[in-house]
Amino acid sequence: MTTTPDAPAIAARGLHKSYGGKHSGKDGGKGPKKVLDGIDLAVPRGTIFSLLGPNGAGKTTVVKILSTLVTADAGDLRVGGHDLAADPQAVRAMIGVTGQFSAVDGLITGEENMLLMADLHHLPRREGRRTAAELLERFDLVEAAKKPASTYSGGMRRRLDIAMTLVGAPRIIFLDEPTTGLDPRSRHSMWGIIRELVSGGVTVFLTTQYLEEADELADRIAVLNDGRIAAEGSADELKRLVPGGHVRLRFTDPAAYRSAAVALREVTRDDEALSLQIPSDGSQRELRSILDWLDSAGVEADELTVHTPDLDDVFFALTGGTDQREDVR
Secondary structure, rough: OOOOOOOEEEEEEEEEEEEEEEEEOOOEEEEEEEEEEEEEEEOEEEEEEEOOOHHHHHHHHHHHOOOOOOOOOEEEEOOEEEEOOOOOOHOOOOOEEEEEOOOOOOOOHHHHHHHHHHOOOOHHHHHHHHHHHHHHHHHHOOOOOEEEHOOOHHHHHHHHHHHHHHHHHOOOEEOOOOOOOOOOOHHHHHHHHHHHHHOOOOEEEEEEEOHHHEEEEEEEEEEEOOOOEEEEEEEHHHHHHOOOOEEEEEOOOHHHHHHHHHHHHOOOEEEEOEEEEEEEOOOOHHHHHHHHHHHHOOOOOOEEEEEOOOOOHHHHHHOOOOOOOOOOO
């Protein structure tokens, strides 16, 4: 892959990874467990990319490889324009990583955690203190800065974790299930932080077990299943892959209901509820067509609702809804 000014922040082609643990193959033999079987990814700069998949699908393995913590078996990989195999140090200088489990040291204060991270980045003492103070303020941790991190709530610890990640001013951040275990309020607060990072030009690679989170945040989503990318696209594009979308018409007048049932094609009737269900992708064109049919029949529905598949439907359709627990990475 050739690096250009508009090249992706993260690019992977043919990413393979197996682990040495033995397992029974289809032929009854023993061999390494293949976790990633030819992954292709391209993450545009300044966007949020979300990787979804069942437990054990290999999401964390992808993060570990792209953040230089684990070596790939094969693949052409670039992060921040740098070849991962040839120049891992340049990659490390551009990235930040926040995992499922906090890197915060609970025995020292929030401020001391920040200053320790500044020392690890070899920042001059004055610059390190200034950076720590700015980030503590940015993440609303000033009042707690002098308290041991062990006294922090889960949301506060996660905010401190991300603040520590930002000490080195990374342009690409890997967030591996960053909101796991957080209450809904803390999760929404974390969403705001992630959006703010991206608005400042940072690229975020996000793995999450919350489908709502990917739907809410991600510009593009890839679904990882059985070592391969099962599908990739925007949330709306993925939802269109799954059948089951429909328009529901509800009536209060039984005569109008019967007339509509005759006028419309391919409807599912609910005579008790006086409602009709019509297969539809929810597009403006299809809605207009339904309304035109009703107009031509001189019928008016009391209620029209559009139902489209959500990411839960996509996830279960693409993965079968089962956890791949052989690989817990």
